Amino acid sequence: xxxxxxxxxxxxxxxxxxxxxxxxxxxxxxxxxxxxxxxxxxxxxxxxxxxxxxxxxxxxxxxxxxxxxxxxxxxxxxxxxxxxxxxxxxxxxxxxxxxxxxxxxxxxxxxxxxxxxxxxxxxxxxxxxxxxxxxxxxxxxxxxxxxxxxxxxxxxxxxxxxxxxxxxxxxxxxxxxxxxxxxxxxxxxxxxxxxxxxxxxxxxxxxxxxxxxxxxxxxxxxxxxxxxxxxxxxxxxxxxxxxxxxxxxxxxxxxxxxxxxxxxxxxxxxxxxxxxxxxxxxxxxxxxxxxxxxxxxxxxxxxxxxxxxxxxxxxxxxxxxxxxxxxxxxxxxxxxxxxxxxxxxxxxxxxxxxxxxxxxxxxxxxxxxxxxxxxx
Numbered sequence: 001x002x003x004x005x006x007x008x009x010x011x012x013x014x015x016x017x018x019x020x021x022x023x024x025x026x027x028x029x030x031x032x033x034x035x036x037x038x039x040x041x042x043x044x045x046x047x048x049x050x051x052x053x054x055x056x057x058x059x060x061x062x063x064x065x066x067x068x069x070x071x072x073x074x075x076x077x078x079x080x081x082x083x084x085x086x087x088x089x090x091x092x093x094x095x096x097x098x099x100x101x102x103x104x105x106x107x108x109x110x111x112x113x114x115x116x117x118x119x120x121x122x123x124x125x126x127x128x129x130x131x132x133x134x135x136x137x138x139x140x141x142x143x144x145x146x147x148x149x150x151x152x153x154x155x156x157x158x159x160x161x162x163x164x165x166x167x168x169x170x171x172x173x174x175x176x177x178x179x180x181x182x183x184x185x186x187x188x189x190x191x192x193x194x195x196x197x198x199x200x201x202x203x204x205x206x207x208x209x210x211x212x213x214x215x216x217x218x219x220x221x222x223x224x225x226x227x228x229x230x231x232x233x234x235x236x237x238x239x240x241x242x243x244x245x246x247x248x249x250x251x252x253x254x255x256x257x258x259x260x261x262x263x264x265x266x267x268x269x270x271x272x273x274x275x276x277x278x279x280x281x282x283x284x285x286x287x288x289x290x291x292x293x294x295x296x297x298x299x300x301x302x303x304x305x306x307x308x309x310x311x312x313x314x315x316x317x318x319x320x321x322x323x324x325x326x327x328x329x330x331x332x333x334x335x336x337x338x339x340x341x342x343x344x345x346x347x348x349x350x351x352x353x354x355x356x357x358x359x360x361x362x363x364x365x366x367x368x369x370x371x372x373x374x375x376x
């Protein structure tokens with residue numbers, strides 16, 4: 001068996017790559033479920049490339065840091081297949097999360113898929129080694145698979161429990177640690193033997209050639225990280241999407257309302273995107289407006305409709321005598337409110353006859369204003 005060691009600098013670089021890829025992919029998808037189908041497909045594809053490419057890049061950055069007493073090469077086709085497998089498997093998980101009604105079972109399934117995808121990419125990539133052959137222990141494979149499924153499921157659960165900035169950051173940390181930990185757990189259960197061979201095949205890649213490809217991949221991931229980081233910083237002080245369990249919260253700091261701009265009667269219609277077209281709905285038919293990243297969702301009967309307005313623009317355009325700001329992420333049509341309940345320092349507005357919405361949180365900062373507007 002061959003002894004091997006690691007360059008600590010490349011080990012740390014591999015962790016940084018995994019974290020940057022996780023942040024870029026998860027940030028791209030914030031609010032994606034409310035987008036029109038074509039835009040959602042594009043964002044899911046881009047995120048799959050970021051996350052799957054991040055798994056692949058992390059693995060090979062770490063492998064470039066591995067020092068063996070003999071020269072070794074990689075089969076080019078196998079190395080490419082390992083990257084495509086990672087992207088496709090992550091893409092499948094994102095399809096589960098962003099197409100169809102998201103629930104606990106879908107989140108668990110997506111975490112399971114990613115958890116299987118990370119070690120699959122690892123072992124396919126390792127199988128491409130030439131001259132030096134990896135030998136795996138059964139316990140190492142089982143531990144790597146178990147750690148991957150557990151850490152990946154936890155990361156997805158955190159990132160999608162509530163699509164806010166804090167959850168995306170925690171999900172990024174979970175994803176990065178999952179990819180990083182699985183690699184080194186798997187490597188701990190791996191030994192290497194030297195194979196006698198004649199001449200080098202033309203499809204083999206040296207570490208130098210691989211380093212060029214990995215550097216290019218990391219450059220793309222770093223660019224995506226910087227671009228998503230810029231938009232994330234702008235949105236981080238804004239809206240989050242509360243989960244059903246978060247309505248019993250202590251509230252948010254008061255936010256100064258934008259000045260109302262007089263608009264003609266024709267402007268008092270709210271645009272939304274559906275079936276590839278921009279359509280309009282009367283404000284009186286909208287039960288509530290919820291912030292979704294830089295956009296909003298409209299609750300109309302049994303439907304949730306994607307609106308290109310931000311929550312700030314909705315506040316400035318919609319009439320005060322109809323809509324009431326109850327939370328930094330919510331506007332409600334007071335005519336649809338069927339009940340109110342005080343929850344410690346906050347509250348909850350209830351809705352009947354609105355299939356897409358049953359309750360909305362009221363923040364502590366707006367509690368008095370909401371009670372006065374509702375006459376209670």
